[in-house]
Amino acid sequence: MAISDKLKGTLILPEGIDIPTVLDILGRGKGLAEYPKATPDQVESLDPLDMIERTDADIIAEMTYTDIKTAEPATSYIKKALRTGKHVVTSNKGPAALHYRDIQDLARKNGLQFRIEGAVMSGTPVFHLAESGLAGNAIREVKGILNGTTNFILTKMETEGMDYGPALALAQKLGYAEADPTADVEGFDALAKIVILSNVLLGGSLKTTDVPCKGISAITKADVEAAKAQGFRFKLIAHAKNDGGAVTATVSPQKLPLSDPLAGVMGAQNALSLETDLMGKITIQGAGAGKLETGFAILSDILAIHRR
Amino acid sequence: MAISDKLKGTLILPEGIDIPTVLDILGRGKGLAEYPKATPDQVESLDPLDMIERTDADIIAEMTYTDIKTAEPATSYIKKALRTGKHVVTSNKGPAALHYRDIQDLARKNGLQFRIEGAVMSGTPVFHLAESGLAGNAIREVKGILNGTTNFILTKMETEGMDYGPALALAQKLGYAEADPTADVEGFDALAKIVILSNVLLGGSLKTTDVPCKGISAITKADVEAAKAQGFRFKLIAHAKNDGGAVTATVSPQKLPLSDPLAGVMGAQNALSLETDLMGKITIQGAGAGKLETGFAILSDILAIHRR
Numbered sequence: 001m002a003i004s005d006k007l008k009g010t011l012i013l014p015e016g017i018d019i020p021t022v023l024d025i026l027g028r029g030k031g032l033a034e035y036p037k038a039t040p041d042q043v044e045s046l047d048p049l050d051m052i053e054r055t056d057a058d059i060i061a062e063m064t065y066t067d068i069k070t071a072e073p074a075t076s077y078i079k080k081a082l083r084t085g086k087h088v089v090t091s092n093k094g095p096a097a098l099h100y101r102d103i104q105d106l107a108r109k110n111g112l113q114f115r116i117e118g119a120v121m122s123g124t125p126v127f128h129l130a131e132s133g134l135a136g137n138a139i140r141e142v143k144g145i146l147n148g149t150t151n152f153i154l155t156k157m158e159t160e161g162m163d164y165g166p167a168l169a170l171a172q173k174l175g176y177a178e179a180d181p182t183a184d185v186e187g188f189d190a191l192a193k194i195v196i197l198s199n200v201l202l203g204g205s206l207k208t209t210d211v212p213c214k215g216i217s218a219i220t221k222a223d224v225e226a227a228k229a230q231g232f233r234f235k236l237i238a239h240a241k242n243d244g245g246a247v248t249a250t251v252s253p254q255k256l257p258l259s260d261p262l263a264g265v266m267g268a269q270n271a272l273s274l275e276t277d278l279m280g281k282i283t284i285q286g287a288g289a290g291k292l293e294t295g296f297a298i299l300s301d302i303l304a305i306h307r308r
Numbered sequence: 309m310a311i312s313d314k315l316k317g318t319l320i321l322p323e324g325i326d327i328p329t330v331l332d333i334l335g336r337g338k339g340l341a342e343y344p345k346a347t348p349d350q351v352e353s354l355d356p357l358d359m360i361e362r363t364d365a366d367i368i369a370e371m372t373y374t375d376i377k378t379a380e381p382a383t384s385y386i387k388k389a390l391r392t393g394k395h396v397v398t399s400n401k402g403p404a405a406l407h408y409r410d411i412q413d414l415a416r417k418n419g420l421q422f423r424i425e426g427a428v429m430s431g432t433p434v435f436h437l438a439e440s441g442l443a444g445n446a447i448r449e450v451k452g453i454l455n456g457t458t459n460f461i462l463t464k465m466e467t468e469g470m471d472y473g474p475a476l477a478l479a480q481k482l483g484y485a486e487a488d489p490t491a492d493v494e495g496f497d498a499l500a501k502i503v504i505l506s507n508v509l510l511g512g513s514l515k516t517t518d519v520p521c522k523g524i525s526a527i528t529k530a531d532v533e534a535a536k537a538q539g540f541r542f543k544l545i546a547h548a549k550n551d552g553g554a555v556t557a558t559v560s561p562q563k564l565p566l567s568d569p570l571a572g573v574m575g576a577q578n579a580l581s582l583e584t585d586l587m588g589k590i591t592i593q594g595a596g597a598g599k600l601e602t603g604f605a606i607l608s609d610i611l612a613i614h615r616r
Contacts, residue, residue, distance in 0.1 A: 117441075123586070123587050124587065124590060125437065125440070125441025125442060125590075128437075128440045128441030129433065129436075129437060129441055129592075131440075132433070132436045132439075132440040132441070132612065132615075133425075133433025133436030133437055133440070133441070133608065134433060134608075135608060135611050136604065136607050136608060136611055137604070258572070259574050259575075261572060261573070261577075261593050263572060264566070264569060264571060264572025264573075265569070265572075266567050267567075269569075278431070278600055278601070278603075278604040278607075279431050279432065279594060279595060279601055279604055280594065280595055280601070281594065282432060282433075282592070282593070282594040283592070283593040283594065284437075284590065284591070284592050284593075285569050285590070285591040285592075285593075286587060286588070286589065286590040286591065287587060287588050292586055293586070293587055293588070295586075296444065296445070296586040296587055299444050299586075300441065300442075300443060300444060303443050303444055304440065307440075
């Protein structure tokens with residue numbers, strides 16, 4: 001077993017690592033060098049690429065930050081793992097959004113799995129659902145609320161009559177939105193996710209630059225109220241469809257009728273509707289973010305690897 | 309391969325049966341004796357129990373009618389299959405509602421699977437979801453809209469201001485409700501399903517007589533309108549929870565706040581919310597009935613057996 005962290009160092013212990021001990025060390029603000037070790041060479045400041053190559057683990061859980069422009073360093077780590085015989089699970093959107101087909105081909109060629117449950121809707125199991133419960137269906141179209149921050153802002157604008165600015169400020173105060181909210185409110189986070197869903201579930205080969213993307217920053221309280229008066233509700237909708245092999249996607253604010261299963265998704269929740277040939281529309285709703293939820297996504301992919 | 313039907317007879321052909329030919333024969337109102345056969349003994353009027361014993365199939369798909377009082381003849385067919393080395397998939401609520409633990413024990417003892425995706429919400433994959441996507445979670449509570457007929461009636465009462473009687477008549481006219489609507493409107497169909505969910509997902513050993521059950525026949529247009537004015541919506545809710553090992557369930561009409569994911573489920577749709585320890589609340593919505601959907605449920609369980 002091994003752990004590598006940019007700030008906390010690297011720890012390799014073939015006989016296993018005691019996780020409560022690690023959490024205790026990290027909780028005290030210390031690095032992995034503090035781990036009580038049998039021999040001195042078991043704590044190292046190896047480059048993660050060397051650690052990935054050197055360990056004899058079966059699975060690498062890649063959980064570095066998302067860089068949606070380069071998908072690095074994650075993509076290099078993932079490819080190194082697959083080239084040296086390790087399955088990969090990740091919660092990182094970058095590699096799946098930019099290089100899904102390449103990485104999946106590399107995994108298949110080596111008889112390994114590349115699993116990404118945590119990259120979209122954290123642990124809400126959209127990929128497991130398509131892979132097991134809906135196996136045998138052709139998925140023709142997906143439509144979802146894939147960004148919790150913008151859904152929280154739109155919910156506050158409608159249910160509490162807030163303007164966009166104060167609703168965004170509240171989202172930032174509660175930790176839903178970052179100091180620079182651009183990636184959320186301009187739709188770029190949802191864009192990366194719909195590209196992943198298009199390529200994984202609909203067999204597309206979309207790039208992020210192929211997808212028209214509009215966020216919610218131009219939506220006013222008056223727009224929300226006018227929609228409500230007509231029986232509609234504004235949602236930031238990520239949509240993709242396979243039209244006879246041609247896969248296209250968009251991200252844009254849309255007025256949904258209240259009868260749409262996505263219209264009832266309130267607050268920071270996420271949801272995805274899948275249009276299938278045999279089962280019609282199936283919708284799954286759950287958390288779209290969170291530490292525990294992302295940790296569960298990683299666990300669920302590790303369990304899936306062991307089940308195969 | 310073999311087919312046995314009470315009215316259409318029995319057909320056993322070890323080399324396989326051509327399904328389009330069978331559908332053509334049945335479409336012309338004929339019986340399985342019409343199937344073009346190589347030798348005369350391949351069409352028989354065997355008792356289904358003998359057919360199940362005699363065939364060397366790997367899987368029996370049990371699809372007789374549901375008798376919720378006796379769970380027969382389905383339970384006898386299922387036990388015969390498991391005792392003679394065949395996996396079982398079924399869309400029948402009876403055996404799972406009345407004898408789940410017994411049948412599951414028999415399956416395990418013989419190294420076989422007993423799968424019931426079609427028994428609750430037809431092919432909307434609640435059991436697959438719990439088994440794969442949510443594996444690793446403890447499910448503490450489930451809450452669902454499990455009967456499409458009553459949800460259709462309540463939707464019409466709210467959105468079109470209909471009284472209960474005319475809404476029921478419309479449901480009957482459209483084929484959602486049967487001539488004797490008791491099983492739907494008094495909650496007995498939802499009751500059988502929540503007993504199954506309790507015993508499969510929460511580890512309970514409930515009997516149908518353990519579950520307080522109230523239907524929607526006493527709900528008036530005035531009740532629905534008063535709830536709506538307060539920002540609530542009436543739904544027939546099947547609910548079960550595991551409280552430190554004690555599993556209890558109820559079926560009753562409830563006023564849900566519009567923020568509840570189940571409140572947005574309209575028309576003949578079904579939905580189930582699962583409360584989990586790691587992922588919080590996960591809700592899945594989809595069709596609750598239908599020929600194609602039930603057929604898909606059977607297919608999805610057959611695929612699951614092949615994946616293991």
